[in-house]
Every structure is written in C-alpha cells, then in structure tokens.
Amino acid sequence: MLTQQRKAHILEVLRRDGRIIAKTLSQELGLSEDTIRRDLRELAAEGLLQRVHGGALPASPALADFSGRQGVAPGAKAAIGRAAARMIQPGQVVFLDGGTTAVQVARNLASDLKATVVTHSPSVAVVLAEHPTVEVVLIGGRLFKHSVVAVGAATFAAIAQVRVDTFFMGVTGVHAEVGLTTGDWEEAAVKRAVCRHAAETVVLASHEKLGAASPYVIAPITEISTLVVEDGLPDYLIEPYRRLGIAVQTARDP
Amino acid sequence: MLTQQRKAHILEVLRRDGRIIAKTLSQELGLSEDTIRRDLRELAAEGLLQRVHGGALPASPALADFSGRQGVAPGAKAAIGRAAARMIQPGQVVFLDGGTTAVQVARNLASDLKATVVTHSPSVAVVLAEHPTVEVVLIGGRLFKHSVVAVGAATFAAIAQVRVDTFFMGVTGVHAEVGLTTGDWEEAAVKRAVCRHAAETVVLASHEKLGAASPYVIAPITEISTLVVEDGLPDYLIEPYRRLGIAVQTARDP
DNA sequence: CTTGACTTTGCACGTTTATGCACGTTTTAT
DNA sequence: ATAAAACGTGCATAAACGTGCAAAGTCAAG
Structure with missing residues (x-):
C-alpha cells in the first residue's frame, strides 16, 4: 500500500469512527506502530487531525467551535x-x-x-x-x-x-x-x-x-x-x- | 506497445484500482520501472493523476478533500x-x-x-x-x-x-x-x-x-x-x- | 536507400524516502 | 508508587527516485 493512500485511509477512518487508535490500525494494516505514529504526526503537522496519546482525533476546522466537546x-x-x-x-x-x-x-x-x-x-x-x-x-x-x-x-x-x-x-x-x-x-x-x-x-x-x-x-x-x-x-x-x-x-x- | 496506448492503459488501471504501483505495473507490462515512472511523471504534469512515492493516485476526487480544494x-x-x-x-x-x-x-x-x-x-x-x-x-x-x-x-x-x-x-x-x-x-x-x-x-x-x-x-x-x-x-x-x-x-x- | 533529427527505452549513478528496530523518555492506568 | 503502554529520536536498510547518457527505433527529406 502506498504511503499517501494509507494517509488518506487514516483520514477516512477518522471521519468514519471519529477517532484513530494507533495500535488497532497498525494491526489492521499489517504495519508497525512506528509507521502509523509517523503518519499521524505528519497529518497532525498539516492540521488534518489532532494528535492525542494512543491515536488521533478530528481537527475539523469547520467545527472548530465544537472541538473541545x-x-x-x-x-x-x-x-x-x-x-x-x-x-x-x-x-x-x-x-x-x-x-x-x-x-x-x-x-x-x-x-x-x-x-x-x-x-x-x-x-x-x-x-x-x-x-x-x-x-x-x-x-x-x-x-x-x-x-x-x-x-x-x-x-x-x-x-x-x-x-x-x-x-x-x-x-x-x-x-x-x-x-x-x-x-x-x-x-x-x-x-x-x-x-x-x-x-x-x-x-x-x-x-x-x-x-x-x-x-x-x-x-x-x-x-x-x-x-x-x-x-x-x-x-x-x-x-x-x-x-x-x-x-x-x-x-x-x- | 505504443507509448500513448500505455498511458491510456495506466489511466484505465488507475480508474479501476484507484491507484498505480510503479513496480507492479512495470512487471505486468514487461517494461522497466524507469519507463513507467516517466509516464507517471508526464501524466502528472498534465494533471491526469497525482504522483506519489511508489506510484500514483487519482488526481481529483480522492484528493479533493484531502489537501483541500x-x-x-x-x-x-x-x-x-x-x-x-x-x-x-x-x-x-x-x-x-x-x-x-x-x-x-x-x-x-x-x-x-x-x-x-x-x-x-x-x-x-x-x-x-x-x-x-x-x-x-x-x-x-x-x-x-x-x-x-x-x-x-x-x-x-x-x-x-x-x-x-x-x-x-x-x-x-x-x-x-x-x-x-x-x-x-x-x-x-x-x-x-x-x-x-x-x-x-x-x-x-x-x-x-x-x-x-x-x-x-x-x-x-x-x-x-x-x-x-x-x-x-x-x-x-x-x-x-x-x-x-x-x-x-x-x-x-x- | 540513405541521412540526420528526433523519440523512446533501459541502464548506471548518486540522492531521497519509507520503514522497522533499538533505546531512553513520557504518559497513563492501577 | 509502580508497571505497562505509548512516545520520540536516531539509525540502518531497502526501495523508489531523478538525471544523464547511450543504444535502438522512427520518420521524413533528399
């Protein structure tokens, strides 16, 4: 699987489930957790999600006022x-x-x-x-x-x-x-x-x-x-x- | 196989699979990876696909909300x-x-x-x-x-x-x-x-x-x-x- | 048919990118 | 307070990359 494709997949899963769990996803995709964590870090740097311990949460700027909740x-x-x-x-x-x-x-x-x-x-x-x-x-x-x-x-x-x-x-x-x-x-x-x-x-x-x-x-x-x-x-x-x-x-x- | 024919084939595979992997495709067509990469670069320059490490992804829809319109x-x-x-x-x-x-x-x-x-x-x-x-x-x-x-x-x-x-x-x-x-x-x-x-x-x-x-x-x-x-x-x-x-x-x- | 300009292809080379592992640190849960 | 999980960093390896170049092929004018 291509790296970019995987990142797109991550964002899709995030949209669908409302969260990402690094460990779960790494097992699902058959990759090391390091790779997933790296992806999450990079996507977070682009502002596309919010990094948290254990995985990631949406960063949706359209709903930023909600973000706390x-x-x-x-x-x-x-x-x-x-x-x-x-x-x-x-x-x-x-x-x-x-x-x-x-x-x-x-x-x-x-x-x-x-x-x-x-x-x-x-x-x-x-x-x-x-x-x-x-x-x-x-x-x-x-x-x-x-x-x-x-x-x-x-x-x-x-x-x-x-x-x-x-x-x-x-x-x-x-x-x-x-x-x-x-x-x-x-x-x-x-x-x-x-x-x-x-x-x-x-x-x-x-x-x-x-x-x-x-x-x-x-x-x-x-x-x-x-x-x-x-x-x-x-x-x-x-x-x-x-x-x-x-x-x-x-x-x-x- | 003609170059244009091959490019058409690439776009068709891309539509069908939603992605292109340079190595796989080169083996499939019996050509060097260099040739495929060259094709992908040129198709990307025409805006017909998006070049990524390892291959290519569709240009518009998958990417539309990814990097933002x-x-x-x-x-x-x-x-x-x-x-x-x-x-x-x-x-x-x-x-x-x-x-x-x-x-x-x-x-x-x-x-x-x-x-x-x-x-x-x-x-x-x-x-x-x-x-x-x-x-x-x-x-x-x-x-x-x-x-x-x-x-x-x-x-x-x-x-x-x-x-x-x-x-x-x-x-x-x-x-x-x-x-x-x-x-x-x-x-x-x-x-x-x-x-x-x-x-x-x-x-x-x-x-x-x-x-x-x-x-x-x-x-x-x-x-x-x-x-x-x-x-x-x-x-x-x-x-x-x-x-x-x-x-x-x-x-x-x- | 030959010549010369042009295109296509594969290879060699050095560079960049992706990935997994090891290690020490931080965070979380108990 | 302690253990486990998650984390970030540095590093090594392999894959993928771009570039320059040369061989092979294409084509039209002469």
Whole structure:
C-alpha cells in the first residue's frame, strides 16, 4: 500500500469512527506502530487531525467551535450516529438536530438512502450536500453560534410548516424525572417545537448525558419513544428509562 | 506497445484500482520501472493523476478533500475575499452569497467587525459561527447541493423579509452585454431576488469569469454598482465595465 | 536507400524516502 | 508508587527516485 493512500485511509477512518487508535490500525494494516505514529504526526503537522496519546482525533476546522466537546467521547458518538442512521427507512422524512452527534448521523447515512432530511444545522447541511441521494431541507433563522443552529421566530415559523416521521434530538441531559434538558433557553424551545411536529422522537445520548440535567427543560422524558445510547453501559443507567416504556437502543462501538 | 496506448492503459488501471504501483505495473507490462515512472511523471504534469512515492493516485476526487480544494489557487479568490470583506462597514447588514469566493469573504471579516450577515449558504454560516461579533441570519429552503445553497419557495419568502445594505454576489459569468449569468435556473432566480432587496450589489469575479457567459441570466450588468476583481488584469478586460459606470475594485494578491 | 533529427527505452549513478528496530523518555492506568 | 503502554529520536536498510547518457527505433527529406 502506498504511503499517501494509507494517509488518506487514516483520514477516512477518522471521519468514519471519529477517532484513530494507533495500535488497532497498525494491526489492521499489517504495519508497525512506528509507521502509523509517523503518519499521524505528519497529518497532525498539516492540521488534518489532532494528535492525542494512543491515536488521533478530528481537527475539523469547520467545527472548530465544537472541538473541545468533540473530544468527549468520539468513538461513542460515531457509534450512536451509525445506529441512528440505520433507523432511517427509505422514503422517510426525518429531522436532524444540531450538534456533533447529529453530524455523525449525517455522515453515516447509507450512501444509497433515498430520504428527506430536515435540519436547522448548517453543519449537517454541509455534510449532507455531499450525499448523492438524500434531499435536504434547511431551516433558517438567527444563528445561535454556540451550537451552530438556527433559532428564533423565523425558525419556529419554518418548523411549523413541516411534519416529519422521526426527530433525532441531541440533548445535554437525560434524566428520568427532570426530563430532557439543554443549556440554552431558545434552543430548548426549538427542540420542543420540532418534537411537536414529529410522529416520533429519538434522543441520542452518550453516557455522560444519562442521569444529568441542564438548566432548561425541553420536555418530559415520556415524550420520546427511543433512546440511543452507546453499548456496554451498566444496567442501572438505562433501566429507569426502560421502566417508563422507552425503547433503549444500544450502539456497538467497533 | 505504443507509448500513448500505455498511458491510456495506466489511466484505465488507475480508474479501476484507484491507484498505480510503479513496480507492479512495470512487471505486468514487461517494461522497466524507469519507463513507467516517466509516464507517471508526464501524466502528472498534465494533471491526469497525482504522483506519489511508489506510484500514483487519482488526481481529483480522492484528493479533493484531502489537501483541500481551496489550496489550488489560494491567491486570487482569497484576495478578492479580503477586498470584499474590507468594504463592509460596522453596523451594516449585508447578504453573502454561496460559493467558494463568498466563503473567502466570510473568512476574512475583521475579527472585531460588528455587523449582520444574511446568507443562504450553510458553508458561510459554519465559517461565521466562529466569528466573535458578527450576527448571522440563515435563510432556509431546499438545499441545492451543487452550490450548497438554499433555494426554492421558502428561500424566496425569507428573502422577501429582509432588506440589506450590500449584496455580495458570486456568479459564473460577467459579460458587458449579456449581463450576469450562472449555471442554474433556480439559483439565478434567488440571486435576482436578493438583488432587488439590496441597496447595492457587489459582484465578486476572478479573472476567468470576466467576459464569460453561462446559460441563465441573473440581471443586466447595470444592476450592480461594484465589481471586485483580482489585481493585475489587462485593461481591455475591465474597461467595458468602467465605461458603464461600474466601479471596478481591484484586489491586491499579497 | 540513405541521412540526420528526433523519440523512446533501459541502464548506471548518486540522492531521497519509507520503514522497522533499538533505546531512553513520557504518559497513563492501577 | 509502580508497571505497562505509548512516545520520540536516531539509525540502518531497502526501495523508489531523478538525471544523464547511450543504444535502438522512427520518420521524413533528399
């Protein structure tokens, strides 16, 4: 295998999985870890990824504002993204929320999926612009920079004009009693509005969100039908939601 | 085997396998590696493939997001972007079109500029999400993937609700008689609509756009007040526009 | 048919690049 | 506090590289 080809492969794996583990990759490619480490160092020098102990993480300048958060649980987020992407049936109309997890869902849509994705996240729109068959509807409004999503009156008005089959919601807190929560008042209102216009709502949550609560409540937990979480979590974390009749889907982290 | 025939074969193998390994190919064809290397060098000089250590890789698609498209000719477009960015006054409300040139404008806004940018391009929105002070208004609609901008009825409705001081328009053709043109009918309609809701329209055009015409006419050239072009162009290219009373701003390429 | 200009190819040479290993250091986990 | 894993650096080797050159081949004008 050519060196440049290998580097391209590394970037592809990074995009797909949200992380690189040097040892794993060296075994996969049948090369010494030194070589992989060298590649990672060079790619990092070009600013194409971020080097960390044990491997590498994305450096995506387009999502630089996220970069701090992106490091939280990249493998898990990518796995959740894949699991959510698999839930979308051909012909469906779905709403994709903003945030890093939603971007992972967009990245992992099957490349032959014919469906419509509605989103108020320009990041999601940019990713899906490269998808060959998915129809994208962009919801406008005032840009809330912290989360990179549209919010405000115009956003509400636009959301009122669509009805979707499934809403894939990102949150910062999932709590059996407090409900679904997030860190911005206006964002919470938008999520609530989308929820009302969706036949079904699916919440994407990596483990640090479970049992946590943020300042602004979006809706009670019973509003949602499915919770997608990473695999291998202790039972006591997910049991409360099962007991409330919520389907808990676990995403394997390959 | 004829040289040209061999080169055609190389390109075919490259398309089929996604890569060329010089040694393998030389054995396959019963020629010395030197000959193959020479071919690869020449094909690379023609831009038909990308030369790498050990062989070659495809020229465009695999590499497009690898080394980055905008690295190709960073000079002119970036210079035009900087020049346009300098034209924005504090407190103004401007509309930024889609396209790579508009993204350059967004990247080059002074980091302390307090202004409002309206755009139907998610790419521009993502870039401006990192800007500390600029207010961003995102116009929604159906996503036209080729240009990565929102189009359609919803886009029209949203545009009708804003009035901006300056519209920075990207085009694919600027011609003194034909006018401003672009390659998509719906995009042309959107640009025309924005034009009507702007006090002033500025067109950003790198040299290859001047004197060129695309299928769909946006507006007559007299609709615009300023044309931003790169520096160092021959007079005969810009003189026709000056004669029509259009201010031609040249962007130094430092 | 011959001549001379030009092209193509393979080889020799010295240079650059890629890779794996050894060694000592730093980071992480226990 | 300690052990294991990951790290960076220097080094040796082999592969791949470019260049200059000469032999073989091609072609058109004479």
